[in-house]
Amino acid sequence: MSPTDLEAPPTASNGDAAPRIGPHPGYISSSNQYASELKIRRMLKENGCDPAREDNYRLQGVQLIDTVRQHLNLPVRTFDTACTYFHKFRLNFRDAEYNYQDAALASLFVACKVEDTIKKSKDILAAAYNVKNPEKPAASDDKIFESPGKIIIGLERLILETIGFDFRTRYPQKLLVKVVRSILGPDQGKEFFNIAYAMSIDMYKTFVPIKRTTFSMVMALVELTARMTGNHLDKVKDFAAARRQYHRPAVLETMLDILDLYVQYHKSTKVGTQFDLNRFMDIKIALNTELEKEFISRHMYYCSRCENEEPSPLTPGSITSPTATSSSLPGDLSMRRTARGQDGTMRFVFDPEAAREEQDTVAQYYNEEYEEYEVEVEEPIPVPRNEHPEGGGRGGYRGGHSHGPRDRGDHRHYRGRRFH
Known part of the structure; x- marks a missing residue:
């Protein structure tokens, strides 16, 4: 294999060059000087x-x-x-x-x-x-x-x-x-x-x-x-x-x-x-x-309805004691330790606009697109252990044959997702 083959970008099935996606750039935390x-x-x-x-x-x-x-x-x-x-x-x-x-x-x-x-x-x-x-x-x-x-x-x-x-x-x-x-x-x-x-x-x-x-x-x-x-x-x-x-x-x-x-x-x-x-x-x-x-509010930018709403659930890693772990934490009052326990590096950016622009650019490469599909599968029901196929075993009917759904099979529906 020649060096040019190593440097060539991967191609898609239709012959077009597929975009090369590198490692995740990590998570951004932008500092916030004020809090309401x-x-x-x-x-x-x-x-x-x-x-x-x-x-x-x-x-x-x-x-x-x-x-x-x-x-x-x-x-x-x-x-x-x-x-x-x-x-x-x-x-x-x-x-x-x-x-x-x-x-x-x-x-x-x-x-x-x-x-x-x-x-x-x-x-x-x-x-x-x-x-x-x-x-x-x-x-x-x-x-x-x-x-x-x-x-x-x-x-x-x-x-x-x-x-x-x-x-x-x-x-x-x-x-x-x-x-x-x-x-x-x-x-x-x-x-x-x-x-x-x-x-x-x-x-x-x-x-x-x-x-x-x-x-x-x-x-x-x-x-x-x-x-x-x-x-x-x-x-x-x-x-x-x-x-x-x-x-x-x-x-x-x-x-x-x-x-x-x-x-x-x-x-x-x-x-x-x-x-x-x-x-x-x-x-x-x-x-x-x-x-x-x-007609001035007691607190600026205050909403009583928003205060009564249930807070967003904390991530499992946020319950960890700060003195017992060295995981990276977000650095402001607007992003609470959401990246703890996730893969990637926490980076601190002073300019919120630059951080938002970078997140929007990176997000399009990591969005998962999928479609729902439904498959019909025919699955036979096995014979119960306490019954004999001919009716002569323990728990069966004498001299007779049992007829039921287990003789015909059963149709079940399964739902799933196909990722692209």
Whole structure:
């Protein structure tokens, strides 16, 4: 056989060249920076999370990140990134599959690398241990951190795959400084800014950072601070009216999400203990009244009928514990681990349009076309064991012959599919 014969493409039966189909290119996951309230609720429902337990784990995990961050003198930018990864990771895994404290520390470990404030996994574990046990501090090279360190490193890969290797996050504190200075000036808004800054830390105990843009978060913080202090509300409204990117429904939803945190978990926040609980409730009533007056939905892009629909069944592989497998996972909130347990490679693409175009091009080569057909088969029924063909055996009729369908055969219909 000549080399030209090896390179020639296969030919079809009619002489035309058949298209050559290579190996499956794998599965694509495109990162998604934002998630709606409906998407978050459906993902929590699919995970089977108890709402009270889920809120408790979320609050404690963010508080642990903040405490360790302060102990290691890490910037608030690292805190923002760690909390964002922590929320996305918890939306993709059940609480029973991991320890929320390990997930929080692993998120901080990844955030330190992303924000160029690198810390070793044992350094983070030692800081968390020393915060809980100040009377018996331990060094980072202690042997007690060897096993937990391996768990943190194992969760690191899962967090990277969960976020789709997309390290973009939002930092509202930097823009908050500029907005407060623009509204109140550089010297008059110090006390105002301190309250708004503390509120920006409390905000990461909710899902607001993965739902809203930076500007919407900042304007919600500024307006809510003005309503709580009773100062400069008119200046805030004038500033918002002059900005084209200002979106009132997004700001209202953000403020109500933060108020829900202060009303339900009053003592678990920084700002909640500085004001009376009735003050938060009065502001919440006023904002709800504005929603009804302007006919604005409480949550953007929300559908109550869609929330009540049954969630799509999980794949068998998605029940596997994340710490016990190294299978590839999708990396965003819109594609939940659908490729686990399937053959092929998971690839992460940042451009959703390019990913969709590639999937459409590849799909035409892997679509299975078939037609249904019906075949009639004549199948004789065998003689039962407890009867003799001539009727003289056990269970038969004496001196007679049995006549029935078994003497004539039986016609049965079979349905099937022919694949092309």
